[in-house]
Amino acid sequence: MxxxxxxxxxxxxxxxxxxxxxxxxxxxxxxxxxxxxxxxxxxxxxxxxxxxxxxxxxxxxxxxxxxxxxxxxxxxxxxxxxxxxxxxxxxxxxxxxxxxxxxxxxxxxxxxxxxxxxxxxxxxxxxxADPTVLVVRSDSPWQNYQQFIESMRKSPGKFNFGSSGNYGTMHVPMEMLKANQKFFMVHIPYTGAGPAIVGLLGGQVDALATGPSSIVQYIKAGRVRALAHWGEGRLAS
The missing domain is CATH 3.40.190.150 (Bordetella uptake gene, domain 1)
Known part of the structure; x- marks a missing residue:
């Protein structure tokens, strides 16, 4: 995708x-x-x-x-x-x-x-024009994209994801992913990417789809793990 x-x-x-x-x-x-x-x-x-x-x-x-x-x-x-x-x-x-x-x-x-x-x-x-990145906390059980998808399919509704609000650039990609991969997660809308990232770091949500510029510092610090992105090839960062 x-x-x-x-x-x-x-x-x-x-x-x-x-x-x-x-x-x-x-x-x-x-x-x-x-x-x-x-x-x-x-x-x-x-x-x-x-x-x-x-x-x-x-x-x-x-x-x-x-x-x-x-x-x-x-x-x-x-x-x-x-x-x-x-x-x-x-x-x-x-x-x-x-x-x-x-x-x-x-x-x-x-x-x-x-x-x-x-x-x-x-x-x-x-x-x-950066591709959106799928991220989870580094202490989550998912080490890669395939593990994440398999877990979502096995436990529909058990996990949630945060976004910057309904219909936004963090919400729509996840809805497309859910439809494409046939699983269900609960959507938790925040007022923006900043509060949603805080929610991820604090354990209120299990995953996010967000832009690299807003999450890369936490990936480099080892607090967040990137599993996949909506784009082509590998991201240099």
Missing amino acids: KLTFKYLFFIINTGLLINLSSTVFAQENWPNRPITMVIPFPPGGVADTVGRPVADALSRSLGQPVIVENRAGAGGGIGMAAVAKSKPDGYTILMALSSISIIPEADKILGKQPSYQLNQLKPIARFT
Whole structure:
């Protein structure tokens, strides 16, 4: 199974961005005040790990502070919706994961009114495209991927996995794996990857599927074991 998630950098709003380029930017000499980067997850996750150095680099390049604001909840949906509905003046930007495209569609399937639409956001750049990694604590009984799958099949519902929230980049891969390998695990949604990793380390959950940048320090420290990843070949780290 091959699955790669892309982490995108978004700015509000497709149509208005074009208008701003020809009018407001020329009049205001954009940017002439601080910019807010909304990260729709708590500290410690992939978006936060990637977003903070990007914000620092943008601050130096643009000559204006880029202030990071973590607005977590609903698998990232709260922060994403806040940016989608913010004033389209170029001063509110979003560091998003691929769940940005999943959440509105999932809401429609469940009969809910989506809190935002993708056409409210304009993509600017992609910063990472790392494959999601399946990890367990180093004191777990599973030494490899095959042992993990066999154990899940033998004991349906006995074990659980954490995620950054419903429909997110940590939830969907595990649901795909469960369906593909025909086993059942209980899903424990957190408000972001950071709290989910804390849950794994503390023994509240048995496994995670997360980005390498948010978990590699714990793998190197021997606290977490990587069993597999949704990508091609071996990961250099």
